[in-house]
Amino acid sequence: MIRFLLKRLLNMLPLVIGISFISFAILRLAPGDFVTTLSQDPNLSKEAVAQMRAEYGLDKPWLVQYFLWLFNALRLNFGYSLAYHIPVVTLMMQRLGNTLLLSICALAFSWGVAIPLGVCAAVRRNTWIDRFVSLFAFAGISTPGFFLALLLLLFAQKTGWFPIGGMHSSDADLMSPSERLWDVARHLMLPTLVLGIGGCAGIMRQMRGSLLDTLRENYITASRARGLSERVVIWKHGFRNAINPLITIFGFSLAGLLSGAALVENVMSWPGLGRLILEAVQSGDQYVVMGSFVMSATLLLLGNLFSDVLLAVTDPRIKLGRG
């Protein structure tokens, strides 16, 4: 297991370097360097600006600049935020937690809904349940997440059942810890719903297809012939074999999830990484842009690694470290 993990992490290295290079290229393509904006700030002295320029090596050729940036980034020094006046890492860590919270809730929601529905559709193939589930899946794939978010915000506004955007109520500071938890949970519901529905559709279709394929296998017929109850046949023999392809798509779904979260965070003012990167882009806070960028990619890589490990754990046929 440890050997496998080490190997995977080593494989990730060229990817991380590639990603960092792209992000650095974007940084270079942006008009002016980040100190140009900074030097217009009257609160900072000329010496401080010059010192920063030297620290990031902005007066050196671009290759040197890249390695300086990479070296700093490896030590988790992603630079300094212009808008917030704090180091980028501090800023990102605050937002990262929120994005993770939202993504994990959305994942749990979409898997919790999609798996039973997918199984149901496969077992009752070509009935109205199957058609309804397929229709739902199709609508879910085709709805733009930000549009659904707008519709739900409108719904929340009209009914008053849910808070409108944000993560905390304005009086959150006065609440007891348990009340605060409930407050965050309430704020979490709508964004989770939007993101979750987006992810549901793909999983549901995959689950249905995968289980249908499995149920055609001979060992299923054999178990039925042995007189096992339908529940055991489907859940113990069918489902456990059908779930494996889904764990592979779990890795892929993370990319969509993070991208979707970026939009939903912006519509519902959820203070996550996606919102941070947009604010940073709009205010020209380049080091924050790069930081969030690298951070989101790292998150994705770790997620993929996690899904590989998960696959190995659930399917004993897959031997780690041999592939």
Add this chain to the structure above:
Amino acid sequence: MSELPAPQEETLEGSGKSQTPGQLAWGQLRRNRVAMAAGIVVCLLYLMAIFGEFISPYPVADIRPALYHHPPTPIVWHDAAGHFSLQPYALGMKKDAKDEYVPDPTVRAPIRLFNTGFAYKLLWIVPLRIHLFGTSGDFPFFPLGTDHLGRDVFSRLVVGSQVSLSIGLVAIAITFSIGLLVGGAAGFYGGRVDNVLMRLCEVLQSIPSFYLLIALAGILPTKIPPAVTFLMIIGILSFVGWAGLARVIRGITLSVREREYVEAARALGVSDFKIIVRHLLPSTFTIAIVNATLAIPGFILAEAGLSFLGLGIRDPVPSWGNMLNEARDLEVLTRATWILAPGFLIFITVIAFNTLGDGLRDALDPKLRR
């Protein structure tokens, strides 16, 4: 969807009626009613885009500060005396005591087909003043209301489709070409070429695409002409999107490369380029076309998302995404719900493309059928 057995690609010799694979696929598709309906919807949408100015009653940039957030104009089918008429009328609207618009039955104007309106060029060539419908004079007729500047939402929706629908097509054409080239080369040459190209794809795919889009769109200068922005956005979308297609095509090429007919071509001394173009790419074509159809909605959604956040196509040029931008203000959204109209159109477009893509997959590749 049909339950008929899949026709074999090799028709029996001498049976008289031999069909090309293209005809077979078309026959399959024709039998799939849902996919055909989706195809018709897609065609209608593109017709709407092509005849945008003809369909829209007002120029997209016409600002009416006095009529901001005017609700959709009511349409009635009876005349002033209350008798039913085949001639539809647009009712006037006035503001009540609470400063809200209410219909005013005393003011009305007939809605005319082929009405004379503002001057435009049909298909960007023929100068015309005829529009599909409209009211005479300056009687305000807004089928879908107005936005915060009093611009007609319906006209902007129709003309905005030109941006939203063409971006998907152009972007897919570019990603398709890059994908075929890179995927074909990687699959055919294998070894180091394959390794380098595929690592490159992996790098691109391991960045959540929307973060990359935001970062790239963020460095676009704001003061460039709309046409340049349009091209830049297409460039960005293609840059972010080609990797997936390239990997799919590489996979197919890898398996086709070992087939006998490719070996035969190589033994005959056919050049690499010719083998790739004549033998490898055609066999990837069906899967590539299905992938492309299913990828178009992704581009449409990405453009809409970017423009929605204010990073894509910028006002005053309408696109479905930037028309929704206004709805981010919840107060505006609750008062003027009709500004959500572009969202429904995006939904319809995306669902039509997805259904069509599914149908094409069933038709082109009987093996993939479920």
